[in-house]
Amino acid sequence: MAIAEQHVTSTHSDSAASEGFSWRSWLATVDHKKIGIIYIISAFAFFIIGGIEAMLIRVQLGMPNNTFLSADVYNQLFTMHATTMVFLVIMPMNVGIGNYVVPLMVGARDMAFPRLNALSIWLFLGGGLLLYFSFIAGGAPNGGWFSYAPLTQTRYSPTAGMDYWILGLGLTGVASIAGALNFIVTVLNMRAPGMTLNRMPLFVWMNLVVSFIIIFAFPTFTVASIQLLFDRQFGAAFFNPALGGDAVLWQHLFWFFGHPEVYILILPVMGMISEVLPTFSRKPIFGYAFVAYSGVAIGFLGFIVWAHHMFGVGLGPVANAFFAGASMVIAVPTGVKIFNWIATMWGGDVRLTTAMLYAIGFISMFIIGGISGITLASPPIDLQQTDSYYVVAHLHYVLFGGSILGLFSGAFYWFPKMTGRMLDEKLGKLQFWLMLVSFNLTFFPMHIVGTEGMPRRIYTYEAGMGWEVWNLIETVGTFLLAFSVLMFIYNVFKTLRSGALASNDPWDAPTLEWAIPSPPPSYNFLHTPVVTSRRPLWDAKYPHAVGDDHGPASKPSPVRYEYTDENTPGAKDIHMPSLTFSPMILAGGLTIASLGFIYINQAILGLPTRVAALVFIAIGAVMVFYAIRGWVVDSRKDSPYLGHHH
Amino acid sequence: MSSSASHAHHGEANQKPLVGSMGVDSRKLGLWAFIGSETLFFATLIVTHLIFYARTKEMLNGAGILKELDPRLNYLGIELTTVLASLLLASSLTMVLALAASKARDWKKFRFWQMATILLGASFVGGQVYEFMHLYHVGLKLAPSYALHISDEVYNTIASLNLDPSIVTLGEDHGHKAAIVPSLFGVTFFVMTGFHGLHVTIGIIWLLAVYVKVNKYPDSPENPMDIELGGLYWHFVDLVWVAIFTIVYLM
Numbered sequence: 001m002a003i004a005e006q007h008v009t010s011t012h013s014d015s016a017a018s019e020g021f022s023w024r025s026w027l028a029t030v031d032h033k034k035i036g037i038i039y040i041i042s043a044f045a046f047f048i049i050g051g052i053e054a055m056l057i058r059v060q061l062g063m064p065n066n067t068f069l070s071a072d073v074y075n076q077l078f079t080m081h082a083t084t085m086v087f088l089v090i091m092p093m094n095v096g097i098g099n100y101v102v103p104l105m106v107g108a109r110d111m112a113f114p115r116l117n118a119l120s121i122w123l124f125l126g127g128g129l130l131l132y133f134s135f136i137a138g139g140a141p142n143g144g145w146f147s148y149a150p151l152t153q154t155r156y157s158p159t160a161g162m163d164y165w166i167l168g169l170g171l172t173g174v175a176s177i178a179g180a181l182n183f184i185v186t187v188l189n190m191r192a193p194g195m196t197l198n199r200m201p202l203f204v205w206m207n208l209v210v211s212f213i214i215i216f217a218f219p220t221f222t223v224a225s226i227q228l229l230f231d232r233q234f235g236a237a238f239f240n241p242a243l244g245g246d247a248v249l250w251q252h253l254f255w256f257f258g259h260p261e262v263y264i265l266i267l268p269v270m271g272m273i274s275e276v277l278p279t280f281s282r283k284p285i286f287g288y289a290f291v292a293y294s295g296v297a298i299g300f301l302g303f304i305v306w307a308h309h310m311f312g313v314g315l316g317p318v319a320n321a322f323f324a325g326a327s328m329v330i331a332v333p334t335g336v337k338i339f340n341w342i343a344t345m346w347g348g349d350v351r352l353t354t355a356m357l358y359a360i361g362f363i364s365m366f367i368i369g370g371i372s373g374i375t376l377a378s379p380p381i382d383l384q385q386t387d388s389y390y391v392v393a394h395l396h397y398v399l400f401g402g403s404i405l406g407l408f409s410g411a412f413y414w415f416p417k418m419t420g421r422m423l424d425e426k427l428g429k430l431q432f433w434l435m436l437v438s439f440n441l442t443f444f445p446m447h448i449v450g451t452e453g454m455p456r457r458i459y460t461y462e463a464g465m466g467w468e469v470w471n472l473i474e475t476v477g478t479f480l481l482a483f484s485v486l487m488f489i490y491n492v493f494k495t496l497r498s499g500a501l502a503s504n505d506p507w508d509a510p511t512l513e514w515a516i517p518s519p520p521p522s523y524n525f526l527h528t529p530v531v532t533s534r535r536p537l538w539d540a541k542y543p544h545a546v547g548d549d550h551g552p553a554s555k556p557s558p559v560r561y562e563y564t565d566e567n568t569p570g571a572k573d574i575h576m577p578s579l580t581f582s583p584m585i586l587a588g589g590l591t592i593a594s595l596g597f598i599y600i601n602q603a604i605l606g607l608p609t610r611v612a613a614l615v616f617i618a619i620g621a622v623m624v625f626y627a628i629r630g631w632v633v634d635s636r637k638d639s640p641y642l643g644h645h646h
Numbered sequence: 647m648s649s650s651a652s653h654a655h656h657g658e659a660n661q662k663p664l665v666g667s668m669g670v671d672s673r674k675l676g677l678w679a680f681i682g683s684e685t686l687f688f689a690t691l692i693v694t695h696l697i698f699y700a701r702t703k704e705m706l707n708g709a710g711i712l713k714e715l716d717p718r719l720n721y722l723g724i725e726l727t728t729v730l731a732s733l734l735l736a737s738s739l740t741m742v743l744a745l746a747a748s749k750a751r752d753w754k755k756f757r758f759w760q761m762a763t764i765l766l767g768a769s770f771v772g773g774q775v776y777e778f779m780h781l782y783h784v785g786l787k788l789a790p791s792y793a794l795h796i797s798d799e800v801y802n803t804i805a806s807l808n809l810d811p812s813i814v815t816l817g818e819d820h821g822h823k824a825a826i827v828p829s830l831f832g833v834t835f836f837v838m839t840g841f842h843g844l845h846v847t848i849g850i851i852w853l854l855a856v857y858v859k860v861n862k863y864p865d866s867p868e869n870p871m872d873i874e875l876g877g878l879y880w881h882f883v884d885l886v887w888v889a890i891f892t893i894v895y896l897m
């Protein structure tokens with residue numbers, strides 16, 4: 001141990017607790033760590049809600065001819081379940097952990113644009129709440145998460161649910177683009193001295209790739225949603241074939257976004273386990289450059305495979321052949337990653353912590369999902385399986401078996417850094433095994449009923465189709481799955497109250513975030529670290545093992561543990577941006593105005609509703625104006641040139 | 647990658663980062679990425695318009711009445727638009743001059759050119775509002791059909807063809823004889839050019855904000871970058887218009 005005693009009890013978590021909880025310090029925060037935690041808590045709350053929706057769906061499908069839910073409620077529930085899990089759970093959970101960890105990993109004080117970061121979280125929350133407001137405002141969206149035309153036209157979707165979907169996701173979309181721009185600039189421009197692109201941790205790499213995917217994929221979705229809104233509010237008929245519109249155009253525009261979206265969901269999680277696996281194998285990642293650049297390759301290829309979601313349309317053999325081929329090509333960089341992860345563990349000093357178990361769970365389940373994915377990339381097979389439970393099985397193996405298991409891996413790995421306390425490992429491992437088994441109970445039989453012909457998105461089915469037993473098993477699996485999530489919640493509360501305190505570096509990890517206290521002080525690093533390798537902290541701790549993949553390093557890593565807090569000498573001189581409510585007011589104004597826009601032209605609701613809609617838009621506009629003014633004033637305070645001189 | 651410490655260090659209180667590890671100002675890097683994103687936004691709008699225009703053309707051509715009822719040829723006169731395009735292109739030039747003046751720290755000149763840019767942009771938006779109103783009065787609406795005003799001669803020709811109502815119907819619009827064609831040409835046109843106009847409007851507000859700020863704090867070292875960023879966005883919005891003008895009006 002060349003640099004310091006490693007297992008030091010953190011002392012300042014007590015002092016942090018004694019400061020007491022202040023709403024202002026959270027609601028007006030621009031600290032990437034607090035914003036990350038708000039993201040994580042919000043996404044987890046939506047995870048519970050989306051999970052409850054899933055359980056209601058499974059109760060309905062547990063028995064044939066069940067009448068627990070009506071067809072209409074069922075449609076709302078599966079639409080909201082998927083919309084929630086994609087846009088309000090996995091995406092923001094990735095963003096939340098990224099928000100917390102990425103600036104620490106690159107040795108920065110904060111994200112590049114802290115106020116924009118605050119705007120992103122509040123816009124995301126505003127969009128999510130607006131979407132859920134639809135349940136009490138006459139009906140949630142019910143057209144499925146990809147909202148195929150012409151189901152989404154007012155004639156077939158007469159409630160305002162689809163409008164809530166458009167504007168709610170519009171707000172979260174703006175939040176995503178703003179967040180992605182922030183990540184791009186943070187990663188490219190805020191790296192500590194010496195941290196070249198090829199020395200960045202892989203989690204940082206994947207966040208960079210995903211941010212580029214977001215800024216190029218979301219605009220088509222935004223435009224398609226706006227066009228759909230014009231259809232519904234102003235009778236435009238973009239996607240209404242009866243009036244000259246084109247339903248397949250919606251599919252193209254949606255999936256041009258929607259397929260890259262699935263990489264937005266999975267790549268950051270691949271980055272997470274690319275941090276967890278080396279740490280708990282006590283070995284550098286095998287083939288760093290291959291893992292990093294295969295992520296880049298997946299990002300590019302993700303934009304040329306969208307029509308494999310549309311084989312059922314009948315685009316013709318040439319288009320089908322192209323998109324089938326391109327889809328199968330994606331298996332190559334994905335396979336490269338999987339082999340590199342396995343090779344990382346191979347011959348390593350593997351420690352089977354909960355985080356590690358989840359990472360291995362990710363790899364195993366993702367392989368199954370990947371294999372069913374390759375089968376679906378083949379048009380003849382896809383035509384048999386499309387819109388069946390086989391597809392539902394596939395997508396849950398990659399999104400639950402992949403993203404969610406990987407997110408739990410990341411949660412167990414970084415929880416000590418974020419809270420200063422260690423989650424209970426015993427409980428965690430128990431939870432892992434229960435989740436893994438119940439996940440397979442829930443989703444594996446879907447392959448079988450799918451190939452036996454059970455269509456997705458049916459609210460009930462006849463007895464005697466041979467689906468009953470499998471469906472019952474799936475429903476039982478769902479309840480066990482829910483129980484495993486409850487175990488995690490219990491673990492979190494128990495740990496926050498009485499969990500073991502975490503040192504700076506409880507896992508003996510290689511990356512920069514473990515050099516500073518758990519949880520870190522608001523300014524992160526007292527001294528900006530200087531990076532000389534891909535594993536700055538390992539190379540500092542084990543100088544005899546120093547070296548890059550290309551051979552021994554010329555000089556040892558100068559990174560050192562920091563034991564600092566807000567009262568450390570020098571800490572007060574670090575200027576951090578001031579608290580500001582402006583981002584929240586701006587997001588609130590846009591949310592309220594969006595609520596108004598939903599009713600602006602719903603003539604059916606009569607004059608009073610339209611007047612109320614205009615009032616909402618006016619209130620929103622005033623809030624936006626007030627917030628922009630406040631934003632300018634607050635940023636002036638922080639400007640070294642325009643602020644009051646010290 | 648520059649290895650110089652880029653962002654606020656201990657002991658460097660109040661030093662806002664201007665240049666980061668890429669050697670670029672953070673805001674500039676962010677704006678470039680945003681412009682990349684916006685390119686896809688406008689590309690989608692333009693492609694949607696082209697798809698529906700091509701369909702309308704094909705339908706009218708099949709019925710043998712393309713020349714009489716082609717929405718682009720009959721609605722989009724290039725005289726006004728050429729003037730508008732020139733205004734916007736000129737505003738890019740004045741923007742460059744404003745930035746050059748600011749680099750020379752000639753604030754009087756800067757104010758002149760920046761205001762010229764703003765006024766040229768505002769005239770463009772004004773011209774666009776006029777164009778929209780004009781198009782509305784001659785039957786191009788935010789609806790899945792357009793009502794093209796036609797002469798008695800064309801009216802009689804179409805009537806004699808006895809065409810299917812899914813291709814064209816004859817009727818009236820604003821008191822004129824009109825051919826009503828089911829087509830998304832108008833909708834896609836208004837949404838595309840409308841969002842461009844919205845971007846120009848936001849650009850005007852941006853340039854105005856920079857004008858006010860520079861006026862108030864002429865000594866701030868942030869000024870050149872503030873001006874450059876507003877200009878960068880402005881040039882992009884101009885470029886989008888060049889694309890729309892070329893693809894939608896000229897081709």
